[in-house]
Amino acid sequence: MLLTPEIITILALDFIFLFFGIIAFFISIKIVKFWNLNSTSNLQYKLEKQSFLVATIIKYIFIVKLPLFLFFIFTADKLSDVITGAMCGAGVVNSVSFGSAMFFYKILNLYIFGFWLVLHHFDLKNENQPYTKYKFWLYIVGFIFLLIEIYLEIDFFTSLDVSKLVSCCGTLFSAASTSSFSFIFTINKLYFVYLFYAVFTLLILSYILKNSWMILGLNIVYVFISIISLIIFFGTYIYQLPTHHCPFCMLQKDYDYIGYVLYITLYIGTFYGVSGAIMSILEKNKEKFYYNVSIVFNIIYALIVSAYPITYYIKNGVWL
Amino acid sequence: MIELRNVTKEFKVGANDKVVALKNINLRVKKGEIVLLKGPSGSGKSTILSLIAALNKPTSGEVIVDGKRVSKLADNFTSLFRRENIGFIFQRYNLIPTLSARENVIVPLIPSNPDSDWLEDRLKELFQNFSLESKMDVIVKNLSGGEQQRVAIARALINNPSIIIADEPTANLDKKLSLEFIEILKKLKNGHNSIIIASHDPLFFDLDFIDRQIDIHNGEII
Amino acid sequence: MKNRLNKFLFDFSVLSIFRRGSKNIFIFFVFTLLIFLLSSILFISNSIKSELDITINSLPDITVQRLQAGRAINMPLSRVNRLLAIDGVKAVIPRVWGYYYFANAGVNFSVVGIDQFEDQYRDLYTKLCDKFNFDRLKIDSGMLIGSGIDKILKNNFYQGYFNFVKPDGSLIKVKIDGIFNGDTKLESSDIIVMPSKKVREIFGMKPDEAVDFVIKIANPSEIPNIASKITQLYPDSRVITKEDLKISYQNLFDYKGGLFLALFVISAFTFFMIIYDKASGVSSDEKREIGILKAVGWTIDDILKEKFYEAFIISFVSFITALCLSIFYVYFLNAPLLKNIFIGYSSLKPEFDLPFCFDFQTFSIIFFLTVPIYIAATIIPSWRVASMDADEVMR
Numbered sequence: 058m059l060l061t062p063e064i065i066t067i068l069a070l071d072f073i074f075l076f077f078g079i080i081a082f083f084i085s086i087k088i089v090k091f092w093n094l095n096s097t098s099n100l101q102y103k104l105e106k107q108s109f110l111v112a113t114i115i116k117y118i119f120i121v122k123l124p125l126f127l128f129f130i131f132t133a134d135k136l137s138d139v140i141t142g143a144m145c146g147a148g149v150v151n152s153v154s155f156g157s158a159m160f161f162y163k164i165l166n167l168y169i170f171g172f173w174l175v176l177h178h179f180d181l182k183n184e185n186q187p188y189t190k191y192k193f194w195l196y197i198v199g200f201i202f203l204l205i206e207i208y209l210e211i212d213f214f215t216s217l218d219v220s221k222l223v224s225c226c227g228t229l230f231s232a233a234s235t236s237s238f239s240f241i242f243t244i245n246k247l248y249f250v251y252l253f254y255a256v257f258t259l260l261i262l263s264y265i266l267k268n269s270w271m272i273l274g275l276n277i278v279y280v281f282i283s284i285i286s287l288i289i290f291f292g293t294y295i296y297q298l299p300t301h302h303c304p305f306c307m308l309q310k311d312y313d314y315i316g317y318v319l320y321i322t323l324y325i326g327t328f329y330g331v332s333g334a335i336m337s338i339l340e341k342n343k344e345k346f347y348y349n350v351s352i353v354f355n356i357i358y359a360l361i362v363s364a365y366p367i368t369y370y371i372k373n374g375v376w377l
Numbered sequence: 378m379i380e381l382r383n384v385t386k387e388f389k390v391g392a393n394d395k396v397v398a399l400k401n402i403n404l405r406v407k408k409g410e411i412v413l414l415k416g417p418s419g420s421g422k423s424t425i426l427s428l429i430a431a432l433n434k435p436t437s438g439e440v441i442v443d444g445k446r447v448s449k450l451a452d453n454f455t456s457l458f459r460r461e462n463i464g465f466i467f468q469r470y471n472l473i474p475t476l477s478a479r480e481n482v483i484v485p486l487i488p489s490n491p492d493s494d495w496l497e498d499r500l501k502e503l504f505q506n507f508s509l510e511s512k513m514d515v516i517v518k519n520l521s522g523g524e525q526q527r528v529a530i531a532r533a534l535i536n537n538p539s540i541i542i543a544d545e546p547t548a549n550l551d552k553k554l555s556l557e558f559i560e561i562l563k564k565l566k567n568g569h570n571s572i573i574i575a576s577h578d579p580l581f582f583d584l585d586f587i588d589r590q591i592d593i594h595n596g597e598i599i
Numbered sequence: 600m601k602n603r604l605n606k607f608l609f610d611f612s613v614l615s616i617f618r619r620g621s622k623n624i625f626i627f628f629v630f631t632l633l634i635f636l637l638s639s640i641l642f643i644s645n646s647i648k649s650e651l652d653i654t655i656n657s658l659p660d661i662t663v664q665r666l667q668a669g670r671a672i673n674m675p676l677s678r679v680n681r682l683l684a685i686d687g688v689k690a691v692i693p694r695v696w697g698y699y700y701f702a703n704a705g706v707n708f709s710v711v712g713i714d715q716f717e718d719q720y721r722d723l724y725t726k727l728c729d730k731f732n733f734d735r736l737k738i739d740s741g742m743l744i745g746s747g748i749d750k751i752l753k754n755n756f757y758q759g760y761f762n763f764v765k766p767d768g769s770l771i772k773v774k775i776d777g778i779f780n781g782d783t784k785l786e787s788s789d790i791i792v793m794p795s796k797k798v799r800e801i802f803g804m805k806p807d808e809a810v811d812f813v814i815k816i817a818n819p820s821e822i823p824n825i826a827s828k829i830t831q832l833y834p835d836s837r838v839i840t841k842e843d844l845k846i847s848y849q850n851l852f853d854y855k856g857g858l859f860l861a862l863f864v865i866s867a868f869t870f871f872m873i874i875y876d877k878a879s880g881v882s883s884d885e886k887r888e889i890g891i892l893k894a895v896g897w898t899i900d901d902i903l904k905e906k907f908y909e910a911f912i913i914s915f916v917s918f919i920t921a922l923c924l925s926i927f928y929v930y931f932l933n934a935p936l937l938k939n940i941f942i943g944y945s946s947l948k949p950e951f952d953l954p955f956c957f958d959f960q961t962f963s964i965i966f967f968l969t970v971p972i973y974i975a976a977t978i979i980p981s982w983r984v985a986s987m988d989a990d991e992v993m994r
Contacts (some may be wrong), residue, residue: 060857062641063960066967069864073975080979094451097434105451106986109899113978121971128963135960181900184454432894432990452986453898460896471891475618483607485895490605532895 063132064214070125071207074118081111082200085193092189108189112177115196118203119170126163127317130308136217147305153216159209166206168328169199175332179340188339242302246289253286257359260330264352269337272348276330279355283323287362294365299377319361326354379406379429379540379571384438384448386424386596398424399596402438408539409568411586414575416593422575425593426542429573430463431455442540460485464533468545470525472532474518478509481517482532503531507561523554530561541565541572547580555580562586608901612908619885626877627917630973633863633870634921635928638965639937640859642929645961646953648848655845657723659692659813660822663829664837671837673808678833682814685828687821693809695795697802699763703755708748710802712795723781727792731777740797741776747788749778766803773797860968867968871976878980886987893989899982906981907974914973918966930955 084107093101133146140149150156173195180188256278263271288302295307295315307316333347370376386399399421406412414422427433428440431447432455440448447458459465472481479500486496504510507527517525526546533541543562547555555578563586565572574581581587592599616623663682664671674693682691695712713724727743742761744752752761752775762770773793781787799806814829816822826838881889892902928934933953 060861062857062860062964065857065860065864066964069867070967070971073972077975077978095449097436097449102434102452105453106899109453109903109986110979110982112900113903113982117971117975117978121967124963125967128967131960131963181453184450186451427990430894432988453900455989456893456896456898456901459894463896465894467894471887471894473888473891476614480611480614484611484892485897487605487607487611488897488901490607493606536896 061132061136063128063135067125067129067132068211068214070121071210074122074203075207077114078118078200078203081114081196084108084111085196085200088193089190089197092193094186094189108193111193111196115170115173115177119167119174122167122170126167129163130305134305134309140217145303145305145309147303149217150213150305152218153213155209156213159206159213162202162206162209166199166202167324168331169195169202171328172332172335173199175336179336242289249282249286249289253282253290256282257355260355261352264348267343267348269334269343272330272351273334273338276327276334276351276355279330280323280327283358283362287319291362291365293377294369297369297377315361319358322354322358322361326351326356326358330355378408378443379573380404380439380441381425381428382439382441384425384428384435384440386421386428386433387436397596399428399435402596402598404591404598406571406573408571409566410588411562411566411572412574413581413587413590414573414593415577415582415590417577420593421596422593423544424596426544426573426575429540430465430542431458460488460536462539464536464538464541466529466533466541466543466546468548470529470549472517472525472529475516477514477516478520478524478528478531479504479513481528482535485532485536499535503534507531522549523557526550526554526558527561534565539570541570543572543574543576545576545578546574547576547578552580559584605904608905609908612905612912615905616909616912622877623913626874627913629870629873630914630917630969631921631924633866634918634965634969635925637860637863637968638922638961639925639929639934640863641961641965642925642957643934643938643953645958646929646956649956650954651848652845655841655848658841658844660816660819660841661814661826661829662839663812663814663833664839665811665833666835666837671811673804674811676807676809679812681832682812682829685825685832687816687818687825688814689817690815692813692815694811694813695798695804695809697798697810699791699801701751701755704751706751707789708791709789710791710793710798712798713792714795723779723790724792727777727779730779740794741774742791742793742797743777743779744775744792745787745790746778746780748791749775751788763801765801771801863968867972871972874973874976875980878977879983881980881984885984889984889987890989893987899985902985903981906977906985910974910977910981911970914970917973918970922962922965926957929953 084104088104088108088111091100092104130146133149136149137145140152150160173192176188176192176195180186180192256275260272260275260279263275284304288304292302292304292307293299295312296303305316306312307319308314309316328351329347330351333344333351336347337344366376381402381404384399384402384404385397387395387397389395402421402425404425414425416422424433428435428448429442431440431450435448438448439446442458442462445458447455450458473484476484482500482503483496500513501510504513507530509524509527509531512520512524512528517528520528526549546562547558550558559580562572562574563584566586574587582590663674665674666672676693679691679693682688697710698707699710700707711724713728731743760772760774762772765771779787781790796806798804804810814825816825822840822842826840829836829838889902897905929937930953938953
């Protein structure tokens with residue numbers, strides 16, 4: 058196990074999340090079981106107050122988790138100096154078999170906790186608090202994911218081994234590797250580019266039609282297709298190397314930290330899209346503000362990734 | 378309109394005992410009406426006020442204000458209800474003693490993050506009405522009793538409440554200041570807001586601008 | 600979701616902090632001290648690390664030592680040719696050097712021998728060869744010393760020369776031909792350079808021996824390969840690659856820093872309890888105040904927000920104050936006392952200054968370990984206060 062200051066920091070905060078998460082979990086179970094807004098019992102009165110404690114805890118976890126996620130990537134990047142063979146965070150994260158699963162849960166939790174706050178906001182808009190039970194159910198699920206995430210993270214840090222040789226991103230993200238990503242490299246990369254722009258066009262169309270179900274589905278698809286096309290196609294233009302397919306290296310200084318900009322815009326765009334769509338369906342009312350934020354950020358993302366191959370073509374007259 | 382329907386309120390005393398503060402109260406206060414609740418201390422006047430302001434929940438029965446069932450609201454919404462509808466004048470003023478007069482008066486507006494210019498105008502108007510202009514930045518605990526009372530009234534009025542509630546407003550004032558308070562009260566009657574006063578001060582008993590007087594004894598309306 | 604900053608709430612929070620001054624000042628001081636300690640330690644360890652990084656980067660690709668009974672002994676020069684024969688080896692340079700303990704000042708010098716026409720294994724020596732007239736050095740039997748050493752010698756009344764004590768007890772006088780400044784402070788206050796012959800004489804080494812070999816390799820990716828070939832060729836040798844050194848240094852520092860941090864985390868949690876306790880102790884005045892706020896229309900959320908503002912202001916001001924203090928302490932005062940934790944050999948090595956080195960990474964570690972912990976400690980007490988019954992005011 059490595060005991061770097063970064064890892065200790067992350068573990069200390071994990072411990073705090075766990076402590077408060079457990080408190081919120083037990084209150085949530087009580088609320089799901091006994092919540093009855095029409096009752097004037099002492100229990101209901103107590104639960105009403107405790108629901109605010111849960112909300113505060115979730116706000117806290119979410120707000121600290123957002124920058125902590127970036128810090129985690131930073132740390133993984135730094136560890137790549139220490140771990141033999143790793144050139145960037147990708148190698149470090151994939152030095153354990155569950156590295157990508159951990160990453161998946163980390164991102165999923167950012168969506169769930171963020172959406173919880175949106176639901177909470179709408180819940181408190183109405184005196185009947187229509188979403189109270191939903192939101193506490195959601196937290197119960199979210200807490201289980203949080204547990205998995207923290208478990209994987211602790212396991213990840215304890216099994217990091219300086220003397221072990223890991224693969225660098227160059228071998229991880231290629232058709233030759235046996236990693237879970239490899240199969241997508243066997244498909245013609247242009248298909249993904251077409252697919253990306255097709256989904257993007259449909260997404261814009263869905264905003265024009267203001268069809269909430271369409272917006273919801275397309276935003277989810279957009280997240281996945283964006284990341285896949287970034288790895289397969291757009292990334293190679295960021296690196297200006299046809300063989301470099303790493304979603305991590307672009308977070309480094311050599312590429313002006315463009316990765317952070319891309320991932321943050323993608324997160325904001327899709328987060329507002331998904332939560333706006335769900336709330337529109339629940340509230341039976343178009344959540345224009347959410348949609349507007351979503352459109353703007355999704356377009357910014359598409360523009361930035363498109364700019365790389367286009368400027369490359371203009372400068373060099375050929376495609377990679 | 379304010380309506381209390383079959384309201385009963387019990388307070389727990391110790392582990393098993395309870396005290397009945399209000400018994401089956403039915404009461405209606407119309408818009409624009411000024412009502413005086415009379416009765417000795419401990420008769421339940423203040424409890425009625427706190428139920429109307431949703432500071433407390435009835436053990437049974439309902440409190441309805443402008444069609445809203447206030448007695449059913451969750452804690453968070455009772456606060457919003459008070460912020461939008463109620464101006465409260467307390468017996469002990471209940472100012473924050475270490476803040477200045479001005480800071481005390483804006484307290485109810487802080488959560489709604491008001492527009493600064495609008496707030497300045499509103500403050501000026503209120504402080505002028507209560508001849509407190511020179512005391513705006515004085516820490517409240519250094520003000521006299523009468524001045525503190527007027528700061529408390531200014532605070533109750535800052536959000537233009539439709540219901541003004543005054544709990545024993547003259548209990549801590551001498552006769553001269555009490556009469557001053559009654560003058561202010563008279564000015565507040567404008568036909569739009571309901572005013573409910575709980576007091577056993579005889580000064581209130583023969584005021585012509587009070588529309589109704591209600592006697593309360595041992596938690597019941599007589 | 601409009602969430603523009605509420606200036607009035609902010610003002611109210613600031614006033615609240617000052618109105619309960621004595622309680623908050625105590626917390627502020629303890630917290631500032633804690634952050635100060637944390638950031639000072641991290642700054643010091645970062646500085647030393649960056650200084651070492653420069654040193655390590657100037658190290659050769661591979662160093663080969665000869666072991667006997669687990670201890671390093673001198674290398675016969677006869678091995679050079681067989682090592683050169685390995686594919687990919689660009690150069691093999693025998694090194695003649697050693698530590699000389701100067702008892703009067705209680706410090707160790709690194710005495711390094713160089714030969715003019717050989718490849719130099721360190722940039723510094725190439726520079727020195729170019730700058731100073733090497734032939735004169737040889738004839739004069741003189742030496743070049745770092746500026747830091749010059750100071751030490753002058754303090755001990757050596758002007759222009761130094762007397763080395765040979766293993767047999769006899770003295771050998773060496774003239775100072777030049778003074779240089781190294782890339783790092785550590786370098787200039789540590790290194791003495793002179794012809795190899797002289798070094799052999801001072802340490803009593805045989806002419807056909809060197810202390811160790813450094814090996815230059817054309818293609819860095821071949822390093823592990825060549826290292827294993829050397830071990831096969833001479834099983835009694837210890838092969839150290841640059842990469843090995845880098846990792847072990849990094850680990851050593853992370854370990855030392857980590858050990859301290861583990862202690863810090865314990866004290867941070869103790870502090871967590873203190874804040875929790877302080878924030879839980881609500882006076883009757885405060886209770887009444889909360890009652891008033893709720894009676895005039897503040898929701899639980901509003902009060903929680905106000906408490907959050909308070910906690911954030913206190914912790915953030917502490918954070919910034921402590922950061923400024925420790926930058927001053929470490930980089931201007933050169934971290935008296937604390938520096939010794941990291942420089943284990945400080946009593947043996949000459950003094951040096953800590954170079955300024957501040958990165959975003961360190962900044963975020965300090966931030967994450969302090970501000971969120973403080974705020975976390977106030978969550979439950981704030982909620983308790985915020986959810987108190989509003990009818991407090993009617994009593």
